[in-house]
Amino acid sequence: MRASRRLFLLLLPALLLFSSCSRRGEEHTVTFFAMDTVMGVSVFGPDGQEAARAVQAELQSLEKLLSVTDAGSEIYAANHSGGAAVEVSEQTAGLLSRALELCESTDGALDVTIYPVVKAWGFTTGEHRVPSEEELSGLLERVDYARVQLDAQTLSVPAGTELDLGAVAKGYAGDRAAALLRARGVESARLELGGNVHVLGAKPDGSPWRVAVRDPDGEGYAGVVEVTDRAVVTSGGYERYFEEGGVVYWHIIDPRTGRPARSGLRSVTVVAPSGLLADALSTALFVMGPEEAAACWRSRQDFDFILLKEDGTAAVTEGLADSFTLSGDWAGRALEVVRRD
Ligand code: FAD
Ligand code: MG
Numbered sequence: 001m002r003a004s005r006r007l008f009l010l011l012l013p014a015l016l017l018f019s020s021c022s023r024r025g026e027e028h029t030v031t032f033f034a035m036d037t038v039m040g041v042s043v044f045g046p047d048g049q050e051a052a053r054a055v056q057a058e059l060q061s062l063e064k065l066l067s068v069t070d071a072g073s074e075i076y077a078a079n080h081s082g083g084a085a086v087e088v089s090e091q092t093a094g095l096l097s098r099a100l101e102l103c104e105s106t107d108g109a110l111d112v113t114i115y116p117v118v119k120a121w122g123f124t125t126g127e128h129r130v131p132s133e134e135e136l137s138g139l140l141e142r143v144d145y146a147r148v149q150l151d152a153q154t155l156s157v158p159a160g161t162e163l164d165l166g167a168v169a170k171g172y173a174g175d176r177a178a179a180l181l182r183a184r185g186v187e188s189a190r191l192e193l194g195g196n197v198h199v200l201g202a203k204p205d206g207s208p209w210r211v212a213v214r215d216p217d218g219e220g221y222a223g224v225v226e227v228t229d230r231a232v233v234t235s236g237g238y239e240r241y242f243e244e245g246g247v248v249y250w251h252i253i254d255p256r257t258g259r260p261a262r263s264g265l266r267s268v269t270v271v272a273p274s275g276l277l278a279d280a281l282s283t284a285l286f287v288m289g290p291e292e293a294a295a296c297w298r299s300r301q302d303f304d305f306i307l308l309k310e311d312g313t314a315a316v317t318e319g320l321a322d323s324f325t326l327s328g329d330w331a332g333r334a335l336e337v338v339r340r341d
Contacts, residue, residue, distance in 0.1 A: 028044075028048035029041065034059050034063050037170075039056075042190045042191075043181065043186055043189045044203075047184065048189075050184075051186050051189075054184070066095070068163070075164070078155045079157055084156070085154050088155050092153075096148075096165070099112050099168045103145040106280070106287075108145065109284040110167060110284040112148070113161050113162060113163060115163065115164035117258045121260075128244070130244055139258060142160045147161050171275035172275060178198055181200055188203060188204050190209060195236075196233045199228065200229065202228045209227055213232075213269050215329060215330065216266035217238075223314070224325055225271060225324040226323040231270075231271070232271050233279045234269040235283045237260070238266070239251075241260075255287070261286055264290060266309060267307075268285045269282065270282040270304070271304045272304070277303060282305075297338065314330065318339050
């Protein structure tokens, strides 16, 4: 049993207090386990209880479509078809086509076919090991997002290649949830999907939501960002990792080497209107490192980032300069503002 699932079961009695949709004022919260993580949905306003339950159902049905390990999922069917084309739902096709575009536009720093390498390191089972160079170079021959063919809703994954949307699916799930809530007339909600936070509108009192960024070196927070109507997604090397021979190996892999990405970063937080974009880019920028991340940001207009670096300093793009503050052990440390010119 994975540690995260064990923790969830341990916390279950406390969580149940909330999962029955507590009604505090007009806040309705549902907490549940999906996509191997604890998810919390807080909806404000009348009919919030029903809306929160609808989000739960939506996220659980998405998991069934997208899970790489569930033998009933569409991704599993594509990975195990021996290269034959399979038909997928509109949702899977929509997510995948945008994910493939992001693989392309990040020059392969994001690669949704990295799964064979992730498996070899044991991140999927918890049986961690350090693969040899030879094994990694053999596996990397099977990794290339460009080999995945998607034509409308017809998907072909060549034999030997394996698709895994783990780096983008929670972000997409946030987008789906936000759209569903908006369609129900909800104006204020906060979704916590593992490390991803997605907020709808402002807080009920009209002030921005305050979203904390985890301290990668401890239990507390390194900073707080104030946002409305945004996804705030963090990728870091401190959540899923193992240590061997004094070296720490984490789950974000550089597709060029097949090894954990070591680019001088401890974590990357991306703030964007789109959860899918924020999730894809938080993983990709972690692979790229600070300079390439800044160049990627300058080349687009649709996101901002917060970098916590291995040298103990931080950087933030100018769009967040006034809304992000360092706190806890990071308070008072150097905070570079990355600008467009
Ligand atoms: P992110 O940075 O967003 O993504 C990192 C993850 O993406 C890695 O864990 C790896 O799987 C993959 N990855 C690593 N490097 C790259 C790269 N360069 N490009 C693209 N992808 C990369 N976990 C379980 O243990 N058991 C489960 O049954 C399970 N079911 C899941 C079902 C769904 C639908 C989803 C979305 C996730 C599930 N997970 C499960 C978790 C999943 O395996 C990842 O560990 C998780 O999504 C990592 O997300 P993150 O936010 O921590 O990191
Ligand atoms: Mg991601």
